[in-house]
Structures are given as structure tokens and as C-alpha cells.
Amino acid sequence: METLKILNASQIRALDAFTIQKEGISSIDLMERACATFVNWFGQKYFLNTKLCVNIFCGLGNNGGDGLAIARLLKQQGFCVKVFVVQYTDKTSADFDINLKRLQSFAKVNFIKTVNDFTLFSEIQQNNIIIDALLGAGINRCVEGILKELINTLNETTAIKIAVDIASGLFMDNANDKEDVIFKPDFTVTFQLPKLALMLPQNYEFVGEWEVLDIGLQEQMINELPSYYFYTAQIFPKHRKKFSHKGTYGHSLILGGSKGMMGAAILSAKACLRSGVGKLTCYVPDIAYTIMQVSVPEAMTLTTSDDLDFISTHFTEKDFEHYQAIAIGPGISTHPDVYKMLESVIIAATNKPMVIDADALNLLGTEEGRSLLKQLPPNTILTPHPKEFQKLLGLTWKDDFDKLSLLQQFAKKHQIFVVLKGYQTAVATPEGDVYFNSTGNAGMATAGSGDVLTGIIVALLAQGYSAKEAAILGVFKHGEAGDLAANSRGQMAMIASDIIDDLRW
Ligand SMILES: NC(=O)C1=CN([C@@H]2O[C@H](COP(=O)(O)OP(=O)(O)OC[C@H]3O[C@@H](n4cnc5c(N)ncnc54)[C@H](OP(=O)(O)O)[C@@H]3O)[C@@H](O)[C@H]2O)[C@@H](O)CC1
Ligand SMILES: [K+]
Numbered sequence: 118m119e120t121l122k123i124l125n126a127s128q129i130r131a132l133d134a135f136t137i138q139k140e141g142i143s144s145i146d147l148m149e150r151a152c153a154t155f156v157n158w159f160g161q162k163y164f165l166n167t168k169l170c171v172n173i174f175c176g177l178g179n180n181g182g183d184g185l186a187i188a189r190l191l192k193q194q195g196f197c198v199k200v201f202v203v204q205y206t207d208k209t210s211a212d213f214d215i216n217l218k219r220l221q222s223f224a225k226v227n228f229i230k231t232v233n234d235f236t237l238f239s240e241i242q243q244n245n246i247i248i249d250a251l252l253g254a255g256i257n258r259c260v261e262g263i264l265k266e267l268i269n270t271l272n273e274t275t276a277i278k279i280a281v282d283i284a285s286g287l288f289m290d291n292a293n294d295k296e297d298v299i300f301k302p303d304f305t306v307t308f309q310l311p312k313l314a315l316m317l318p319q320n321y322e323f324v325g326e327w328e329v330l331d332i333g334l335q336e337q338m339i340n341e342l343p344s345y346y347f348y349t350a351q352i353f354p355k356h357r358k359k360f361s362h363k364g365t366y367g368h369s370l371i372l373g374g375s376k377g378m379m380g381a382a383i384l385s386a387k388a389c390l391r392s393g394v395g396k397l398t399c400y401v402p403d404i405a406y407t408i409m410q411v412s413v414p415e416a417m418t419l420t421t422s423d424d425l426d427f428i429s430t431h432f433t434e435k436d437f438e439h440y441q442a443i444a445i446g447p448g449i450s451t452h453p454d455v456y457k458m459l460e461s462v463i464i465a466a467t468n469k470p471m472v473i474d475a476d477a478l479n480l481l482g483t484e485e486g487r488s489l490l491k492q493l494p495p496n497t498i499l500t501p502h503p504k505e506f507q508k509l510l511g512l513t514w515k516d517d518f519d520k521l522s523l524l525q526q527f528a529k530k531h532q533i534f535v536v537l538k539g540y541q542t543a544v545a546t547p548e549g550d551v552y553f554n555s556t557g558n559a560g561m562a563t564a565g566s567g568d569v570l571t572g573i574i575v576a577l578l579a580q581g582y583s584a585k586e587a588a589i590l591g592v593f594k595h596g597e598a599g600d601l602a603a604n605s606r607g608q609m610a611m612i613a614s615d616i617i618d619d620l621r622w
Contacts, residue, residue, distance in 0.1 A: 122342070132334050140335075154332050171191055173188045177210065179212050180255065182210060185219070188200045205262060287299045292518045316553045347551070368397070368439060369442050373400075379448060384572065386409070387413055399419070431461045432461045445474075449476045455480065463493060471578075474500045478499060479505060498534040500571060502539065532547040557597075563612060
């Protein structure tokens with residue numbers, strides 16, 4: 118698994134200082150390196166597009182210093198560059214001063230002191246670019262005064278907007294107030310490591326697309342610095358052995374379906390079979406026996422003869438002895454008898470890897486259901502979307518940072534894995550770590566998508582992947598398949614079955 122660690126602003130400052138000391142360079146050299154990397158990225162994106170006018174807005178700290186160095190380097194490459202320094206205070210950083218001198222030796226720098234000076238850039242048009250180097254990691258309060266006016270004005274232009282390191286006004290490690298004024302970039306180009314603020318849905322319009330540029334900060338220290346947060350850049354499945362048979366890859370049991378919701382169980386079953394499981398048994402309501410047999414011929418099907426629309430069986434440990442992993446939830450309905458069934462499964466599944474989804478989560482998210490949470494076998498995987506997670510908690514959150522912290526506490530308290538679904542799905546571990554996913558797209562916000570994920574995860578559990586591997590790898594491959602489906606049809610045309618069709622292992 119390739120992950121990027123997410124560090125907070127003060128850790129990044131320490132990493133910065135350590136790199137400077139370890140390499141025996143000065144901070145201006147590191148700034149130059151970061152800016153050269155940025156300009157290289159920019160050049161690849163807008164290669165020799167000399168019609169573009171690049172308007173760079175600089176603050177007075179090191180983020181502003183970056184802006185000045187980027188201006189110089191872009192100018193040297195033949196880009197049309199205009200530079201605006203906002204004088205909101207008299208205090209400047211040393212590296213800002215050096216870069217201002219370097220730039221002024223061969224280019225004009227415009228200074229903005231009041232709103233009247235906004236006429237200096239009034240001609241910024243659609244095909245132009247705005248680079249935001251006003252404030253970066255050093256932000257410690259919301260923006261006010263001239264900075265606020267400027268950011269509001271820039272946000273109104275139709276130019277392509279790029280933030281250096283992080284959008285000005287956006288806090289890296291904690292929540293902004295709703296009223297805060299923040300730059301709204303199309304791209305955030307951030308140095309070395311992703312930042313926590315980039316992970317959370319509430320910040321989407323203040324992040325845009327984002328990319329990390331490696332500026333060569335010391336790996337050794339990155340590895341040593343503690344963090345709860347990681348970004349899963351890549352993860353691969355294990356190789357299948359040449360001398361293997363279906364018994365090698367485990368037997369999954371999916372408990373799913375009820376009248377009118379058999380599709381959910383079918384999608385889980387198909388996704389499970391497409392994810393390398395050796396054998397699959399589906400336990401479905403009596404009325405759905407034929408539906409399942411016909412829809413998924415590769416799966417074995419079990420049922421009762423009670424003529425019911427839902428599963429109301431009371432399971433015991435013995436019922437599960439032939440299975441390596443269990444999934445429960447897709448389409449099971451929230452009938453009170455189904456709750457009793459779920460309770461029996463949770464009690465009987467001690468020591469069985471298990472994934473719990475959909476209606477099973479709705480049942481656990483009731484007053485009565487929440488008391489069952491403490492009986493969940495350790496390492497059970499829950500896969501709620503935010504609404505289901507809210508029910509499981511029995512309370513709501515102030516903002517996404519608060520939600521994240523509640524997620525960590527919940528996973529720790531119950532010693533389980535929680536897959537909080539959404540863009541950049543967060544997988545929380547019993548240790549309280551969180552892995553944000555890098556694959557997936559908005560086309561996956563469609564009925565049945567979650568059922569597919571459940572099928573993938575239970576297949577991986579049955580094959581002997583640990584709960585952590587199954588959750589992180591499952592989420593990653595689910596998103597990757599979603600990206601393939603979106604590439605071939607477009608996000609709006611995608612349905613959950615396309616995600617199954619596009620699974621590649
Ligand atoms: N780390 C790395 O690896 C590298 C980092 N690099 C770059 O350095 C950037 C960080 O630079 P930085 O520390 O100088 O902070 P920056 O964001 O420019 O702020 C400057 C000062 O503004 C102030 N201030 C705070 N909030 C404010 C507000 N709302 N409104 C007004 N003022 C406010 C506050 O000072 P205060 O007023 O509190 O004394 C603060 O000190 C980083 O994002 C990256 O671009 C690269 O060059 C090289 C590699
Ligand atoms: K910025």
C-alpha cells in the first residue's frame with residue numbers, strides 16, 4: 118500500500134526546518150526548489166500558452182515569497198506575468214524580502230493597499246489565470262480588511278484560479294466559520310503532503326482539484342512524525358497462487374434482500390463474485406429464492422420455507438461454521454423481525470470477519486440497535502454513509518472536522534472499522550487512524566453503489582485479507598472501477614452494475 122501521511126501545519130514547519138538543517142541549505146533555497154517544482158507543474162499544464170496572462174497575488178509571508186519566486190520563474194519561461202503584492206501590514210518574511218528584490222530587478226511589481234488599487238487588475242478575463250499566494254500554512258485567523266475584499270473580488274472573476282499550497286483563508290487543520298471569506302480555486306497545488314482540509318467535503322469549493330508536488334522534504338522525518346491521517350495513493354491485491362482451487366479463496370455468506378429490494382442483494386453477490394471469492398452463498402427470504410438463483414447462477418442460495426418477504430431466521434454459531442466471512446444488510450428491510458435476525462447474527466458471528474451495511478446499519482442506528490453496538494465482534498466493518506453514521510451515533514456534528522473526530526472515537530470505542538462513504542471515503546480503524554481514499558467520483562452517488570462495495574469487502578475478508586486490508590483495498594478498487602465506468606460512459610449515465618462490470622483485479 119502506498120500512502121501519503123497527512124501532517125498538520127506545525128509538523129510541516131518542523132519538517133521544513135529539519136530538511137534545511139539536514140541538507141545544509143538555507144530556507145530561500147528550499148523555497149526556490151518548491152517554486153521550481155510548481156512552475157514545472159504549471160508549464161506541463163499550460164505549455165507555452167503565451168496568450169495566457171498569469172496574475173499572481175502575493176501576501177507578505179513565505180506563501181507570498183513563493184508567489185514572487187513563481188512569478189520570476191514563469192517570466193523566465195516566457196509567460197506573460199503580472200504581480201500584485203497586497204500590503205495589509207508592514208511585516209514581511211525574510212524570504213519574501215529576498216524574492217521581492219530578485220523579482221524587482223527585472224519585472225514590475227504592483228502594490229495594493231486599498232480597494233482603489235483593484236483597478237490595477239480590473240482587466241483579468243476568462244482565459245487568464247490567477248495564482249493565489251496570499252496566505253498559506255501560516256494562517257492563524259480568518260481574513261479581514263483588504264485581504265477579505267481582494268479574495269471576494271478574485272472569487273467573482275471567471276479566470277482559472279490556482280492556489281499555492283492551500284487556498285488563502287482556508288485553515289489547514291480545523292474548521293473555518295461558515296462566514297469566513299476563502300479563495301475558491303479550481304486547483305490547489307500543495308507541497309509535499311496532502312493537508313487535512315483537502316480531505317473534507319465541506320471544503321470542496323475552497324480546494325477544487327488538488328495535487329501534491331514532491332519538493333524533497335526529508336522522508337526520514339515524515340516517517341517519524343506521528344499522525345492519525347493517511348491518504349491511500351495506491352494499493353494492490355495479493356497475487357493468486359498457481360496451485361489453488363476455489364477452497365483457497367474462501368466462502369462468503371451474504372444475508373440480504375427482502376420483497377422489492379432483491380436488487381441490493383444481487384448487486385452485492387455479483388460484486389463479491391467479481392472480487393476473487395472462492396464460493397458464495399446468499400441467504401435470502403423465501404419469496405426471493407428463485408430470483409436469486411436465476412440472477413446469480415454462480416452463487417449458492419439458502420432460504421427458509423416460511424413464505425416471508427424478509428429474513429427472520431434466528432441464526433446460531435453453527436449456521437456460520439462453513440463460511441470465512443459474512444455480509445449482512447443489503448436490502449434486508451427494517452422490519453422488527455429482521456432486527457431480531459440481525460441480533461442473532463451479531464451474537465453468533467463471534468470471531469467471524471463481518472461487514473455490516475445498509476438496512477442493518479439503519480437497524481443498529483435505532484435506540485434499541487445502538488445497545489447492540491457493544492456486542493459487535495472486534496474488527497467488524499461498518500460501511501455507513503453520513504446519514505447512517507449520524508443514526509449510529511445518535512447525534513449530529515458541527516462540521517466535518519467534528520464528524521471526523523466522532524468517527525475516530527466511534528471506531529476506537531467499539532474496536533471496529535468504519536467506512537464512512539462519500540468523496541474521498543474515510544476508513545477509520547480501531548486504533549483511531551483514518552485512511553482517505555483517492556479513487557472514485559460523483560457518478561458513484563447512485564443507488565446500489567454501496568451494495569457493490571459490501572460485496573467486494575466480504576469477498577476480500579473471505580480470502581483472508583485482514584479487516585484493515587479488506588476495507589482499504591475494497592474502497593480503493595470500488596472507486597477505481599467507478600472511475601473506469603465514468604471514463605467510458607460519463608458520470609451521469611453510470612449505474613451500480615457498471616461498477617461491477619468495470620472491476621479489474
Ligand atoms: N513548509 C514547507 O515545506 C514550505 C513552505 N513554503 C511556503 O511557506 C508557506 C508558509 O509560510 P508562512 O509560515 O510564512 O505563512 P503564510 O501563510 O505566508 O502567512 C504569513 C503570515 O501572515 C500572518 N497571518 C496569518 N493569518 C493571517 C490572516 N488571516 N490575515 C493576515 N495575516 C495573517 C501571520 O503572521 P502574524 O500576523 O500572525 O504575525 C503569518 O505568519 C507555505 O504555505 C508555503 O507556501 C515554501 O516556500 C517552501 C517549503
Ligand atoms: K495560498
